Amino acid sequence: MSLRLKDVRKTYVEQDGTRLPILGITEFTLQTGEQVALVGESGGGKTTLLNVISGITVPDAGQVVIGNTDVTRLSEPARDRFRALKIGFIFQTFNLLPAFTALENVLLGMSFSGQKSDTKRAKDLLDRVGLSHRLQHRPATLSVGEQQRVAVARSLVNRPALLLADEPTASIDAQHQTKVLELIREACREHNCALLLVTHSPEVAGQFPRVERLKDFNHPQ
Amino acid sequence: MNLVTIAWKSIRQRALASFLTALSVALGVTLMVSVLVVHGIVDRIFSQNASGYHLVVGAKGSPLQLVLNTIYHLSSPVENIPYLYYKELKANPRVENAIPICMGDVTMEGNFRIIGTSPEFFEVDYHPDKKFRVRGHFLEDDFDAVIGSQVAKTNGWKIGSTFQPAHGVADDDHVHDEKFTVVGVLAPTGTPNDNGVYIHIDGFYQIAGHEKPADEAAAKAAAFEAAQQASGGAKKVVVEAAPKATVAPKKEQHDHAGHDHAHHHHELPDEQKEVTAILINAKHDTASIMLRATINEGPYAQAAIPFQEINWILNNVVGNVRTLLVIMTALILVVSGVGIFVSIYNSMADRRREIAVMRALGAQRTTVFAIIFLESILLCVGGGLFGVLLGHGMVVIAAPILEVRTGLLIDPWAFETLELVILPVLIALASLVGIVPGMTAYRTDVAKALHA
Numbered sequence: 001m002s003l004r005l006k007d008v009r010k011t012y013v014e015q016d017g018t019r020l021p022i023l024g025i026t027e028f029t030l031q032t033g034e035q036v037a038l039v040g041e042s043g044g045g046k047t048t049l050l051n052v053i054s055g056i057t058v059p060d061a062g063q064v065v066i067g068n069t070d071v072t073r074l075s076e077p078a079r080d081r082f083r084a085l086k087i088g089f090i091f092q093t094f095n096l097l098p099a100f101t102a103l104e105n106v107l108l109g110m111s112f113s114g115q116k117s118d119t120k121r122a123k124d125l126l127d128r129v130g131l132s133h134r135l136q137h138r139p140a141t142l143s144v145g146e147q148q149r150v151a152v153a154r155s156l157v158n159r160p161a162l163l164l165a166d167e168p169t170a171s172i173d174a175q176h177q178t179k180v181l182e183l184i185r186e187a188c189r190e191h192n193c194a195l196l197l198v199t200h201s202p203e204v205a206g207q208f209p210r211v212e213r214l215k216d217f218n219h220p221q
Numbered sequence: 222m223n224l225v226t227i228a229w230k231s232i233r234q235r236a237l238a239s240f241l242t243a244l245s246v247a248l249g250v251t252l253m254v255s256v257l258v259v260h261g262i263v264d265r266i267f268s269q270n271a272s273g274y275h276l277v278v279g280a281k282g283s284p285l286q287l288v289l290n291t292i293y294h295l296s297s298p299v300e301n302i303p304y305l306y307y308k309e310l311k312a313n314p315r316v317e318n319a320i321p322i323c324m325g326d327v328t329m330e331g332n333f334r335i336i337g338t339s340p341e342f343f344e345v346d347y348h349p350d351k352k353f354r355v356r357g358h359f360l361e362d363d364f365d366a367v368i369g370s371q372v373a374k375t376n377g378w379k380i381g382s383t384f385q386p387a388h389g390v391a392d393d394d395h396v397h398d399e400k401f402t403v404v405g406v407l408a409p410t411g412t413p414n415d416n417g418v419y420i421h422i423d424g425f426y427q428i429a430g431h432e433k434p435a436d437e438a439a440a441k442a443a444a445f446e447a448a449q450q451a452s453g454g455a456k457k458v459v460v461e462a463a464p465k466a467t468v469a470p471k472k473e474q475h476d477h478a479g480h481d482h483a484h485h486h487h488e489l490p491d492e493q494k495e496v497t498a499i500l501i502n503a504k505h506d507t508a509s510i511m512l513r514a515t516i517n518e519g520p521y522a523q524a525a526i527p528f529q530e531i532n533w534i535l536n537n538v539v540g541n542v543r544t545l546l547v548i549m550t551a552l553i554l555v556v557s558g559v560g561i562f563v564s565i566y567n568s569m570a571d572r573r574r575e576i577a578v579m580r581a582l583g584a585q586r587t588t589v590f591a592i593i594f595l596e597s598i599l600l601c602v603g604g605g606l607f608g609v610l611l612g613h614g615m616v617v618i619a620a621p622i623l624e625v626r627t628g629l630l631i632d633p634w635a636f637e638t639l640e641l642v643i644l645p646v647l648i649a650l651a652s653l654v655g656i657v658p659g660m661t662a663y664r665t666d667v668a669k670a671l672h673a
Contacts, residue, residue, distance in 0.1 A: 051668045084583020095578040099234035111222045112583035
C-alpha cells in the first residue's frame with residue numbers, strides 16, 4: 001500500500017492569534033514496502049507530518065492518500081478505524097500502557113481495530129522480538145530495550161500497510177539502537193509494510209536506502 | 222480485550238484510590254441496606270404478631286403501651302384490671318376467646334418475662350393459620366410452665382427444669398418461693414412469644430404476694446360492681462352477673478411426680494385476683510367493633526386494636542425514622558458519588574497520555590469515553606454490591622443482639638424489595654459522575670497529549 005501526499009498545508013494558530021505555518025508539502029510519496037528515513041531539525045514539522053498521515057491531525061488543505069483512500073476525506077471515526085487497521089505507530093517514548101502486561105499491550109492494538117483478539121499472533125510477535133519469556137510482565141518491570149520491542153510488536157499486530165516510527169531509537173542506548181532498528185526494518189520487510197521513520201540521527205538515517213530531508217520538500221508559507 | 226477489561230485494568234492500576242472510593246460507596250450502601258432490612262423485619266414482625274388477636278383489653282391509659290406490653294413484651298406493664306371483668310368478657314356472646322394475661326414477674330436467669338395465662342392461650346393461632354407447636358405439652362397443672370424457644374436457648378432450660386420467679390419486671394431482689402417446672406418448649410415462632418415464660422394462671426395466683434389485699438379487693442369489687450351498674454354501655458358487655466367468688470381451700474395439692482413445689486397452696490377469691498390484660502378474639506369483625514366501643518365507653522377498661530396501634534407506631538415513628546435514615550444514607554451515597562467523580566477526574570490529568578495512546582492505536586472518542594464511564598460504573602456497582610453484602614453481614618452480627626433485646630426473630634438475609642432500587646440508583650449515580658471525566662477523555666487532543 002503506497003502513500004501519497006499532495007498539496008498538504010497545515011498552519012497552527014497560537015493563542016495570541018499568531019499564525020504558525022508548519023507544513024507545506026506539494027508532493028511526497030512512499031511506495032508499498034518502501035523504507036524511508038525522514039530527517040529534519042527539531043520543530044521542523046516531522047511529528048505533525050506523521051500525525052497528518054495517520055489522521056490524528058487534519059490538514060488545512062491537500063490530500064493524504066494511503067492505498068486508494070484519501071484519509072482527509074474520512075470522518076473522524078472512519079479515520080480512527082482506518083488508523084487502527086492500516087497504520088502502525090511506534091513512539092519515541094514507547095507509550096506502553098502501565099496497567100497492562102506486555103502481551104496485553106500488544107492485544108490492545110487489536111481491541112481498537114474491531115478485530116477479535118488473536119492471542120496466538122500477539123504471542124508470536126512477542127516471540128519474534130525475543131520477549132516470549134516476558135509476556136506477563138508490566139512495562140515498569142521491563143528494560144527500555146524490552147519496552148521498545150513490545151512497542152514494535154504492538155505496531156505490527158494488525159498487519160499494517162504503513163508503519164510510522166517517530167524517533168524509535170532516540171531513547172535507547174547505541175548498542176540496542178541497531179538491534180531495534182533492524183528489528184523494525186526486518187518486520188516491515190516480512191509484512192511488506194511501508195516504513196516512514198523519523199530520526200535526527202545521521203547514523204540511523206544512514207542505514208536506509210532512501211533518506212528524505214523534510215526541509216527539501218516541506219515549504220510552509 | 223473488551224472495554225470492561227480495559228476499564229478494570231485501569232481501576233487496578235490505581236488500586237488504593239479505587240478501593241477507597243468504592244469503599245465509600247460500600248459504606249453508604251451498607252447503611253442503607255441495614256436500615257431497610259431492619260425496618261422490613263420490624264415491620265413484618267410487628268404486623269404479623271399484631272394480627273393474631275382482634276382486641277387487647279387492659280386498664281385505661283395508653284392503648285399503645287397496652288399493646289406493646291401485652292403482645293410485644295415491651296414497655297412497662299400497665300395497671301391491672303379486676304379478674305371479674307375478665308370473667309364477664311369471657312361470658313360475652315360476642316367473644317370467641319378471652320385469654321387472661323398476668324404479668325409482673327421475670328426469670329432470675331435472663332430476665333425473661335413471666336406471663337400467667339390460661340391453657341387457651343396456646344389453642345389460639347398466634348398468627349392466622351399459625352398454631353403454637355410444643356415439645357412436651359402445654360399448661361395442664363398449676364405449676365406448669367411452657368417456655369419460648371429463645372428462653373430455652375439462652376437459659377439452657379429443658380423439660381423438667383425448674384425455676385422460681387423473681388418479682389418485678391425491673392431488677393428486684395425479691396425471689397418468690399414457688400417453683401415452676403418446665404413441661405413444654407415452644408417451637409420458634411419468630412415473635413416475642415419466643416422470649417416468654419408462660420405459667421398457668423392458677424399457679425400465678427398462688428404465688429405469695431400476687432393476691433390483692435382483702436380490704437382493698439373488697440372495696441375495688443364494690444366499686445367495680447357499682448360502676449357496672451352505673452354504666453349502661455358496660456352492662457351490654459355483662460350478660461350474666463359476676464359470680465361471687467368464694468374463699469375456699471383448693472382441693473388439689475401439688476405433690477405429684479416430678480414436682481416439688483415449695484409454695485403455699487391457697488385459692489384466692491376472684492375479688493382478690495387481677496389480670497394485666499385480656500386478649501380477645503371476637504366471633505366476627507362486627508362483633509369486635511361493637512365490643513371495642515362498649516368496653517371503651519365503660520369506666521374500667523379500654524380495648525385496643527393491636528393492628529391499629531402498631532400501624533400508628535410504624536407510620537408515625539418507625540416510618541419517619543426510616544425515611545430520615547434513608548435520606549441520610551442517600552446523602553452519603555451522593556457524597557460517595559462526588560468522591561468517585563473527584564477520584565476519576567483527578568486521575569484524568571495523569572492519564573491524558575494513556576488516552577492519547579489509545580486514540581493513536583485507533584480507539585475512537587466514544588471508546589475512550591466508554592472506558593472512563595465504565596470505570597465509574599464498576600466502582601459504583603462494585604462498591605454497592607460489596608455494601609449490600611456488608612449490610613446484610615452487619616444484620617447477621619446484630620441479629621442475635623436484637624433477638625435477645627426485643628424478642629424479634631430476625632432473618633439477616635431477608636431481602637427487601639426496596640433494595641432492588643439500589644442498583645439502578647447506583648448506575649444512575651455512576652453515569653452522572655462518569656460523564657464529566659468521560660467527556661474529558663472524549664475531548665483529549667491526541668497530538669498535544671502524545672507529545673506533551
